[in-house]
Amino acid sequence: MSLVSQIRTVDITANEPLLSYELTTSPDPLKASPEDPQTPEVTGELVIVGSRQNRTPADVEWIKVNIPAGTMSPDLSTDLTKATARISLSNWTVRLDTATEEFVFTPTASHTPIGPDTGFTIQISQIPINRTVGSSPITVTESSRTGSSAFRESSTEFNVGKFPPDFYxxxxxxxxxxxxxxxxxxxxxxxxxxxxxxxxxxxxxxxxxxxxxxxxxxxxxxxxxxxxxxxxxxxxxxxxxxxxxxxxxKPDLNIGNLTVNGEASFNNTVRVSSDVTVENALTVKGLLTADGPTDLITHGQLQSWEYGASTPNFFTYTAPTSGVFLVFLGNTSSDRGTHLTIRREAPDGTILETENVTSAPSSSTGNIRQCVTVPMAKDHRISFENAGQFQNTVLVLWVPFGKSGSEAVQV
The missing domain is CATH 2.60.40.10 (Immunoglobulins)
Structure with missing residues (x-):
C-alpha cells in the first residue's frame, strides 16, 4: 500500500518556482477537531521539504507559507498564534504575519544561495485544526532569482484535507x-x-x-x-x-510508438493492421502467406540472360535472396527441341533437386518457348546444362523477393 501525495499546483508560466517542494502532514491524514465546542481542538503538523533540482544555485530572498485560518471548511487552523515554526537552514529566522496568515522565513543576509546539495525542511507544529471537514489550500511562495536577474515571486499550492475525526x-x-x-x-x-x-x-x-x-x-x-x-x-x-x-x-501491451534497438522475437502469431516498412533484411524461417494481393517483387531488380549458339552448355547462379528463376526453353530447329538439365543445390553443395526438361520442336508457325519455374531460397545455387545443339536458345529470368543485394551472381 502506498499513499498518493498531496495534490500540488505549480505556476507553469515564466513564474515557475526555482525551488521544488513536497508537503506531508502529521498525523496522516489530518483530522478535523470534534464538532463539540467543549472538546479541545486537536493539533497537527505540516512538514515541507524544499530543494533545488537544477545545478545552478538559486538566490532566495524569503519563503512564505500561507495557512488559512478561521472556522470555515477551507480554513485549516483556528489560531495560528498557537503554532510554532522553524526552518532547518542556518542563519534564517521566522515570524508570523497575522494580517496575511503567513509564516515568513528570511535569511539574516539579503539572500541565500540554495543549490542542489542544499535541501531544507520547514516544520510548522502544534497547529490547532478547526472543526469543519474540508480541503485547505496551503501556499508556499518564494522570492528568488538566478544570476544577477531581479528577484521574482512564485508559488506552489497544496490541498491539505481535514478528515472527520473517526475517519480511517x-x-x-x-x-x-x-x-x-x-x-x-x-x-x-x-x-x-x-x-x-x-x-x-x-x-x-x-x-x-x-x-x-x-x-x-x-x-x-x-x-x-x-x-x-x-x-x-x-x-x-x-x-x-x-x-x-x-x-x-508476459503481459499484453497496448502502447503508442515502439522502438526496439536490439533483437525482437515473436513466438506466436503477429498481426499488423497497417503498413509495415522493413528498411533492412527480413528473414522468415517458416511459412510466409498472404491473404490478399502482394507486392513483394516491386522493388527487386529483375535480371535476364539469353543463351544461344555461342553460349557454353553449362552455367551456374547463386541466389543472394529468396526469389524465382524463370527458365524459357526455345528451339530454332524444326525437328528438335531444347534439352536442359536443371539442378538446385544447397549452400554446402548438396543437390536438392534435378530436373530434365525438353521443349517441343518448333513448328511452321514459329519458335515455341517452354517455361520452367524454379523457386530459390537465399544462398542456394542453380545450374543449367544445355544438352542440345548450338542453335538451341535458353532465356533465364531472375525475379528476387526484396530490394537490397538482390542481384543474382553467376559463378
Missing part, C-alpha cells in the same frame, strides 16, 4: 503481487463507514463503499489499482487515495 482508510493490499497473464488478484482494505469509496484501474471505476475486498479477474497487463475515499460536504470534499500494484508475467 488503510492497509490497501493486493494478493498475489505477481500473476500469470489472464490471472486474478484480490484487493483488500480497511476503512471507516463515514465516507464513500471507489476502486479505480484502467478505465474502470467501481463503487466499493459497502465492501472491503474485491477480486479482479482476467488481468492481462501490469495494473495499478487506486482506492479513493471521499468525505465531507460536496462543495469542498476531502479525498484520500491509496494505491496497490500487480505485475503480470
Amino acid at each position: 482508510m488503510r492497509n490497501f493490499l493486493c494478493n498475489p503481487l505477481v500473476i500469470d497473464n489472464g490471472g486474478e488478484a484480490t484487493l483488500t482494505w480497511e476503512r471507516s463507514p463515514n465516507a464513500t469509496y471507489e476502486l479505480l484501474y484502467g478505465e474502470t471505476n467501481l463503487n466499493v463503499t459497502n465492501v472491503t475486498t474485491r477480486t479482479i479477474t482476467n488481468i492481462k497487463s501490469d495494473t495499478t489499482f487506486y482506492l479513493r475515499g471521499t468525505a465531507g460536504d460536496t462543495s469542498n470534499p476531502v479525498e484520500r487515495i491509496l494505491y496497490a500494484q500487480v505485475t503480470v508475467h
Whole structure:
C-alpha cells in the first residue's frame, strides 16, 4: 500500500518556482477537531521539504507559507498564534504575519544561495485544526532569482484535507503481487463507514463503499489499482487515495510508438493492421502467406540472360535472396527441341533437386518457348546444362523477393 501525495499546483508560466517542494502532514491524514465546542481542538503538523533540482544555485530572498485560518471548511487552523515554526537552514529566522496568515522565513543576509546539495525542511507544529471537514489550500511562495536577474515571486499550492475525526482508510493490499497473464488478484482494505469509496484501474471505476475486498479477474497487463475515499460536504470534499500494484508475467501491451534497438522475437502469431516498412533484411524461417494481393517483387531488380549458339552448355547462379528463376526453353530447329538439365543445390553443395526438361520442336508457325519455374531460397545455387545443339536458345529470368543485394551472381 502506498499513499498518493498531496495534490500540488505549480505556476507553469515564466513564474515557475526555482525551488521544488513536497508537503506531508502529521498525523496522516489530518483530522478535523470534534464538532463539540467543549472538546479541545486537536493539533497537527505540516512538514515541507524544499530543494533545488537544477545545478545552478538559486538566490532566495524569503519563503512564505500561507495557512488559512478561521472556522470555515477551507480554513485549516483556528489560531495560528498557537503554532510554532522553524526552518532547518542556518542563519534564517521566522515570524508570523497575522494580517496575511503567513509564516515568513528570511535569511539574516539579503539572500541565500540554495543549490542542489542544499535541501531544507520547514516544520510548522502544534497547529490547532478547526472543526469543519474540508480541503485547505496551503501556499508556499518564494522570492528568488538566478544570476544577477531581479528577484521574482512564485508559488506552489497544496490541498491539505481535514478528515472527520473517526475517519480511517488503510492497509490497501493486493494478493498475489505477481500473476500469470489472464490471472486474478484480490484487493483488500480497511476503512471507516463515514465516507464513500471507489476502486479505480484502467478505465474502470467501481463503487466499493459497502465492501472491503474485491477480486479482479482476467488481468492481462501490469495494473495499478487506486482506492479513493471521499468525505465531507460536496462543495469542498476531502479525498484520500491509496494505491496497490500487480505485475503480470508476459503481459499484453497496448502502447503508442515502439522502438526496439536490439533483437525482437515473436513466438506466436503477429498481426499488423497497417503498413509495415522493413528498411533492412527480413528473414522468415517458416511459412510466409498472404491473404490478399502482394507486392513483394516491386522493388527487386529483375535480371535476364539469353543463351544461344555461342553460349557454353553449362552455367551456374547463386541466389543472394529468396526469389524465382524463370527458365524459357526455345528451339530454332524444326525437328528438335531444347534439352536442359536443371539442378538446385544447397549452400554446402548438396543437390536438392534435378530436373530434365525438353521443349517441343518448333513448328511452321514459329519458335515455341517452354517455361520452367524454379523457386530459390537465399544462398542456394542453380545450374543449367544445355544438352542440345548450338542453335538451341535458353532465356533465364531472375525475379528476387526484396530490394537490397538482390542481384543474382553467376559463378
